[in-house]
Amino acid sequence: MSAMSAGAPRSLASSGQKSIQDILHPLSAEESALNPGSAAEKDLILPNGTPVDTSSPASSSSLLNRLQLDDDLDGETRDLFVTVDDPKKHVSTMETYITYRVCTKTTRTEFDLPEYSVRRRYQDFDWLRNKLEESQPTHLIPPLPEKFVMKGVVDRFSEEFVETRRKALDKFLKRVADHPVLSFNEHFNAFLSAKDLNKRQGLALLTKMGESVKYVTGGYKLRARPVEFAAMGDYLDLFTQKLGTIDRIAQRIIKEQSEFLMELREYGPVYSSWSSFEEDLHDPLEGVSGCVSNCSSALEELTEDMSEDFLPVLREYVLYIESMKNVLKKRDQVQAEYETKLEAVVFREDKKTPVPTDVEKCQDRVECFNADLKADWDRWENNKRQDFRQLLTGMADKNIQYYEKCLAAWESLIPVLQDKQEAEGETS
Amino acid sequence: MTLLHTKLKTTPKIEAGDFTHIVEYLLKMMEISVAEAEKRTGKNAVNMQETYTVYLIETRPVDAASEGTNPVPDSLWRRYSEFELLRNYLLVTYPFSVVPPLPEKRAEFVWHKLSADNMDPDFVERRRVGLENFLLRVASHPDLSSDKIFYSFLTEENGWKETVFETGFQAKADSRLKALNATFRVKNPDKRFAEMKHYGDELQSVISQLLRVRARAADRLYGVYKVHGNYGRVFSEWSAIEKEMGDGLQSAGHHMDAYAASVDDILEEEEHYADQLKEYLFYADALRAVCRKHELTQYELEMAAQDLTSKKQQREELATGTIRTFSLKGMTSKLFGQETPEQREAKLKMLETQIEEGEELVKERNAECEEFVKSAWVDIERFKEQKDHDLREALISYAIMQISMCKKGIQVWNNAKECFSKM
Numbered sequence: 001m002s003a004m005s006a007g008a009p010r011s012l013a014s015s016g017q018k019s020i021q022d023i024l025h026p027l028s029a030e031e032s033a034l035n036p037g038s039a040a041e042k043d044l045i046l047p048n049g050t051p052v053d054t055s056s057p058a059s060s061s062s063l064l065n066r067l068q069l070d071d072d073l074d075g076e077t078r079d080l081f082v083t084v085d086d087p088k089k090h091v092s093t094m095e096t097y098i099t100y101r102v103c104t105k106t107t108r109t110e111f112d113l114p115e116y117s118v119r120r121r122y123q124d125f126d127w128l129r130n131k132l133e134e135s136q137p138t139h140l141i142p143p144l145p146e147k148f149v150m151k152g153v154v155d156r157f158s159e160e161f162v163e164t165r166r167k168a169l170d171k172f173l174k175r176v177a178d179h180p181v182l183s184f185n186e187h188f189n190a191f192l193s194a195k196d197l198n199k200r201q202g203l204a205l206l207t208k209m210g211e212s213v214k215y216v217t218g219g220y221k222l223r224a225r226p227v228e229f230a231a232m233g234d235y236l237d238l239f240t241q242k243l244g245t246i247d248r249i250a251q252r253i254i255k256e257q258s259e260f261l262m263e264l265r266e267y268g269p270v271y272s273s274w275s276s277f278e279e280d281l282h283d284p285l286e287g288v289s290g291c292v293s294n295c296s297s298a299l300e301e302l303t304e305d306m307s308e309d310f311l312p313v314l315r316e317y318v319l320y321i322e323s324m325k326n327v328l329k330k331r332d333q334v335q336a337e338y339e340t341k342l343e344a345v346v347f348r349e350d351k352k353t354p355v356p357t358d359v360e361k362c363q364d365r366v367e368c369f370n371a372d373l374k375a376d377w378d379r380w381e382n383n384k385r386q387d388f389r390q391l392l393t394g395m396a397d398k399n400i401q402y403y404e405k406c407l408a409a410w411e412s413l414i415p416v417l418q419d420k421q422e423a424e425g426e427t428s
Numbered sequence: 429m430t431l432l433h434t435k436l437k438t439t440p441k442i443e444a445g446d447f448t449h450i451v452e453y454l455l456k457m458m459e460i461s462v463a464e465a466e467k468r469t470g471k472n473a474v475n476m477q478e479t480y481t482v483y484l485i486e487t488r489p490v491d492a493a494s495e496g497t498n499p500v501p502d503s504l505w506r507r508y509s510e511f512e513l514l515r516n517y518l519l520v521t522y523p524f525s526v527v528p529p530l531p532e533k534r535a536e537f538v539w540h541k542l543s544a545d546n547m548d549p550d551f552v553e554r555r556r557v558g559l560e561n562f563l564l565r566v567a568s569h570p571d572l573s574s575d576k577i578f579y580s581f582l583t584e585e586n587g588w589k590e591t592v593f594e595t596g597f598q599a600k601a602d603s604r605l606k607a608l609n610a611t612f613r614v615k616n617p618d619k620r621f622a623e624m625k626h627y628g629d630e631l632q633s634v635i636s637q638l639l640r641v642r643a644r645a646a647d648r649l650y651g652v653y654k655v656h657g658n659y660g661r662v663f664s665e666w667s668a669i670e671k672e673m674g675d676g677l678q679s680a681g682h683h684m685d686a687y688a689a690s691v692d693d694i695l696e697e698e699e700h701y702a703d704q705l706k707e708y709l710f711y712a713d714a715l716r717a718v719c720r721k722h723e724l725t726q727y728e729l730e731m732a733a734q735d736l737t738s739k740k741q742q743r744e745e746l747a748t749g750t751i752r753t754f755s756l757k758g759m760t761s762k763l764f765g766q767e768t769p770e771q772r773e774a775k776l777k778m779l780e781t782q783i784e785e786g787e788e789l790v791k792e793r794n795a796e797c798e799e800f801v802k803s804a805w806v807d808i809e810r811f812k813e814q815k816d817h818d819l820r821e822a823l824i825s826y827a828i829m830q831i832s833m834c835k836k837g838i839q840v841w842n843n844a845k846e847c848f849s850k851m
Contacts, residue, residue, distance in 0.1 A: 239666075242665060242669075245658075253656065256652040257652050259648045260649055270638045273634060280820075281816055284823050389848060392680070392844075393845055396841045396842070396848055400837075400838055400841045400845065402837075403837040403838045407838065410831045414824065414827055414828075
């Protein structure tokens, strides 16, 4: 951190985006700026004047977080690229499962090699997420696609399901890789680079979300939730509702479209059987049949795309919000703990002794949590906006493509329908 | 004025093809339209109050309109039942013609949003168009258009019904109906007519199926569009809790509402296509009726010929004294004794007269049959050309409708996309 403080301006940006020129890239520091607990901790002062406790893993990274690196960095400034692809089925005597190839390209010094290619299965992603939640409890961890799949209802090995899952896993890793704090997490590093994940330790801790954070003791009563965090909670509640409604609407549309498709599949062939006993009208009728068939295929594609691309993203966000609400709860707990302990101290008789360090530690925890959360929230809002812009634009695109396909089919039919007339016109 | 009317007025397609003689079709002299429909109440035959619809028929000489003077058209009101009476009269009087059909009496092949109620204004409107179409078709038919009863249907409000009944067509109708309903088999069926009848069967079957499935598909399409309207509402609610995303979402929601609303017009237009198909569904029936009537004519000829042959045989037997055919009379005379030569003479004379009459009858029926075949086949050919032309046109306008629907869809979603991209 000393190199950091030497090279960077004293007043660090605490919130709001700054242009990339004004912000020093954290990796431009000469020494390993990420080493927690380095000597010159005392030099670090938060904008509000309180000293920063760099002993906890959360705070050092929160400093970097405040630099608010813009998400829309072009490829040149990004230094970590991750992709998930190439799903393969593995059959063993014990079980059958899918693995995915995880490719990494990076210039970061935290990695020994510039490139990695490993194979991971869903379990491994789940492990990673749990480790991230454990080790970065003040941050919003991106969601994974749903873990449990009802056997018999959904085919876990179908191309569509695997592809949908692969996309979601890819998105998950990309979001982690883009996060200025999470991307430097050691477990993430291990996930990307290790030949075999030593998960024995991790497996023992595969508990439900929210229970894995050890230092939050819970059971404290919160006096007053700061307005901004209350607003976050309210927003998330409403937003989740809206997402649920949109999910239902989308499903209903898919259902209606499927039923419409069924009728079309019966409708087209009737024209074909009609054409079989017509002479003059044979080609036009056959043409209409073909047209309807083309439209049917286009509709089928649209419905499938919506099922595979649209719905999963909505559901992902619902999961995301769930985990975010849990982080908010944790934050409340940390604040509650601090307030309770502070109160106990305040009502002590001996007012001369200084505030005990554990109360100070609590205060730091609160402030760091709040700062991390605020930064992550802004980042999340930004991502959400982009994600939904992309999602809805994608939905519009798919519908446009469907209509364009149908339009092309019907337009190409017109000359076939008019054919005889032109011939008649010539002879008469 | 419907599109059909204008087309028939300006392009008498009936002139092309087999018709070398120029016929002054009624339509070339007169503009006909069914301009309005009105509800009436009155007492019916059993003195009960009933509500019914009347249709206003307007006629105007073509020349007057082209001169630019534009006089007020003559008009009179007619009920659907009067149209039916006219058609029944035409069916009996011109059995060799493929008589244009009336629009359906009751709404069939409806999808859920369409009313099956005869009093529903949309149904009445579509029926008005169908009735006008019927009149125009009759007025442009080479044989039917010159019929006096048809002319007075268009021009004489009072006493028309009586005039029709005076023609005595009812009696003919009743006997024909009885004969047609009876099952009979023709010994030497005319291959062409048999094929035509089969075609009529197939056409009726396929169009019924088409209309049924189309109605179901229309129902589903309606559902797809309308559910998108829900997006409008939820986007609006969502935009209320957003800051930067709000405007884009809100305006996209409006486009989703517009999309949902657009299906009403789309399906209304499609209903017009369904009506065009329905006309030919009923035309198939008219075609089959002609084939059936031909069969009857053929059968009657065969019966007369059969009767003549048996009478001739009887004469031969009586003359030569040999019994070749079994007849009860012959048996009884054998059992109860021979006839006297006077009795035989009398019988022979009677047979001779009967044979003479029989030969006349066969000649008559043969001529009838030949005449029928000639006239019917001319009209069937004319009908075939008309059918091919009309159905082709119907398919073209259907395709154009679909193209328009696709273009509208593309536009709406492009608008929505623009709003989304501004989120």
